[in-house]
Amino acid sequence: MKIAPSILSADFAELKTEVKRVENAPYLHIDIMDGQFVDNLTFGPNVVKALRPHSSQVFDCHLMVINPEKYIKAFAQAGADIIGVHIEATAHIHRVLSQIKQAGVKAEVVINPGTPVAAIKEVLPLVDQVLVMTVDPGFGGQAFLSETVSKVKELAQLRLQAGLQFEIEVDGGVNADTIKTVTAAGADVAVAGSFVFGSDDPAKQVALLKELAQG
Numbered sequence: 001m002k003i004a005p006s007i008l009s010a011d012f013a014e015l016k017t018e019v020k021r022v023e024n025a026p027y028l029h030i031d032i033m034d035g036q037f038v039d040n041l042t043f044g045p046n047v048v049k050a051l052r053p054h055s056s057q058v059f060d061c062h063l064m065v066i067n068p069e070k071y072i073k074a075f076a077q078a079g080a081d082i083i084g085v086h087i088e089a090t091a092h093i094h095r096v097l098s099q100i101k102q103a104g105v106k107a108e109v110v111i112n113p114g115t116p117v118a119a120i121k122e123v124l125p126l127v128d129q130v131l132v133m134t135v136d137p138g139f140g141g142q143a144f145l146s147e148t149v150s151k152v153k154e155l156a157q158l159r160l161q162a163g164l165q166f167e168i169e170v171d172g173g174v175n176a177d178t179i180k181t182v183t184a185a186g187a188d189v190a191v192a193g194s195f196v197f198g199s200d201d202p203a204k205q206v207a208l209l210k211e212l213a214q215g
């Protein structure tokens, strides 16, 4: 299991220092919110660009943005390694995923708790990663929605049947209790924001999640 600390719960006045505090995690999860797709505003590509020289982690950019096609080039140039786009945020998911790959970045499709796996079935051969939201997007610190776990299992099964390679990521409400559930369901990457940055020792929290996932 790869742990992806979400800087949504970090101290924004100390972002560079906060990123250094979780460098034991292979991924850094960066939540991009536009105030339209979700009722919150966070970072743009300039913040990704500013952090890039301070980390060698995989920058996992989760775009909670309407019409993400407008911003792919900017996030790719800023140093994103993975760009995730919501199926609910565009009428042209195939086009935008292709655009991400053409920019030399790993492409991820994201589904909200209310969206079934069937909605993304046609694009699974195109993607490097699928993100199953385990909370409704927009804010950190929300409770894990256990009804979303069956979608992780469904995706793991589909991947096996179709001989595909995508990784399965979960995001929202991951903590010392829920990490075991998502691991057992077949998730490869787990995002954790408040559980990691809500502590005085974020690196210890990352290590704890990893250890618990190993069983």
Ligand SMILES: O=C(CO)[C@H](O)[C@H](O)COP(=O)(O)O
Residues within 6 Å of the ligand: 006, 008, 009, 029, 031, 062, 135, 136, 137, 138, 139, 140, 141, 142, 171, 172, 173, 174, 191, 192, 193, 194, 195
């Ligand atoms: O995409 C997100 C919210 O939309 C965040 O990545 C997610 O909520 C992480 O925060 P927490 O671990 O506190 O739930």
Ligand SMILES: [Fe+2]
Residues within 6 Å of the ligand: 006, 029, 030, 031, 062, 171, 191
């Ligand atoms: Fe996220």
